Amino acid sequence: MNAASVKNLSIAIVCIVLAALIPFVFNGYWLSIALTAMMYIALSTSWALFSGPTHYISLASGAFFGIGGYLVATGMSDYNLSFWLMMAIAAVVATVLAALIGMATLRLSGVYFVIFTLGLAEMIRNLVSWVQNNFLGSRGLYVLTDFTEAHIYWMLLTVSVIVFALGWVISQSRLGFAMRIIGNDETVARHVGINTAKAKVLLFMTTGFFAAIVGAIIAPRYSYIEPNLVFSPELSFLVVIMALLGGMHRLWGPLLGVIPFTLIWEAISIWLPNFTTLFLGLTFLIIVYFLPNGVVGLLEKLRARVAT
């Protein structure tokens, strides 16, 4: 290990320890904001593992997240199954679904992929609502556990740490190198011998897997769950916006988008509750016009200017 990686690892460990201490310092309101932020850190970072290098914008996060939340709720409420078992089942279901979506959309490019993922997520939401209302009784589902907010927060922190570790391992691997080449020119990638379909589907599956795990972990927070709540299209958009705001060419980029965004979002929800959509649009404009490479890109530009 060289000096730079020792330094990076030390910074990472300090950050993890500080993040783990948050529930001891804050509770109630601030812990709940930290929990929301931690949820989006896991979601946006894992989303960017696929979308960062490929530039494919997926709006299916809500579907995978919903599968996590809904399966945990159904299993616990209707079948008395354990939380952990349902989380594992949800992760498998979402990963298989991601593989199918990936294989079906490989030939789509750009805007068609975006529309397809959004449409599919909405279709799944409606389908689940319909099944729930017509066949399973229209009552909602209860997720009753002994988990406190601090427990949920620590679970999400664990998932985030795993996402970062995995992202780092991928970046050092052939798969990571393949993804950088695919992001530059897919034709060249195929012609140097990269199985582009496999690489893309594999990373898309990773995204689906983590979104379902996060959805499952969050379910106990709501305690009462209905399909329209967890299969939320808004969540898909928020994940994208935060990742873009932070910047996707670095593993820790989305983190720098999530933290300011959730704080501002929270403040607006309290003081100007009707303006959250406006804020979403505004953030998008800021990204397009001023922060094409996100906060990370801005920081790197500033550092380069200071250095010269």
Next chain:
Amino acid sequence: MNTARTLLETINLTKSFGGLVAVNGLNFSVKEREVVGIIGPNGSGKTTVLNLISGALRPTVGSIQLAGQQISNKSAHHIARNGVARTFQLVRVLPGLSVTDNVMAGAVFGRKRLWKNHALNHAESLLQRVGLEDKRSLPVSSLTYIDQKRVELARALAGDPQILLLDEWLAGLNPSELQTGIALIQSLSEEGRTIVLVEHVMDAIRSLCHRCIVMNSGQLLASGTPDAVLSDSAVITAYLGED
């Protein structure tokens, strides 16, 4: 030359785009260590032939064999791993990667499948080979056109291909660059590489190719040594027009 085994063979190779038959019943073969030129007027189907060989396109009819194995039903990455590497008529570098990483792409995923230091060392030796050793850490987008073509050639070579496809690799070079370019391909030929090259530069065809095939409207018009085909009256008519 005659005792060498056949490395590449096309059988009734045909590709149509809607109503347009871009390649029409083409039969030709390439022996090991041979340099074969494909020439023909604009739009005669030369690039399409290379696209079919490299797997960028699937033939409508017919097949392609590499060392006795059918490759025309395989996908491009499969064909690349089996040892077909290429450059593109409109140069295609990876703009977000360094010069070294561009070449490493070929070393890591091609037939060699090297990794880490092995791939790096191999890439650096190829950069030296094509004359880019001073520019290895630059972003490729800052390179001149000929240097980008060199990067592309080094990337293709990095996978240690059984056969190298060059699509007008010498086009757009000035006279002195052209001499350097011809010498470079000559040296590849001397070290025993099998090469199929599409070219409009007749000097290059004459000095590099052991054999040539001439295409016109997707069909094989003539084949033989460069001198023989270039003096063939049907070939001259195809290039210069009917009268």
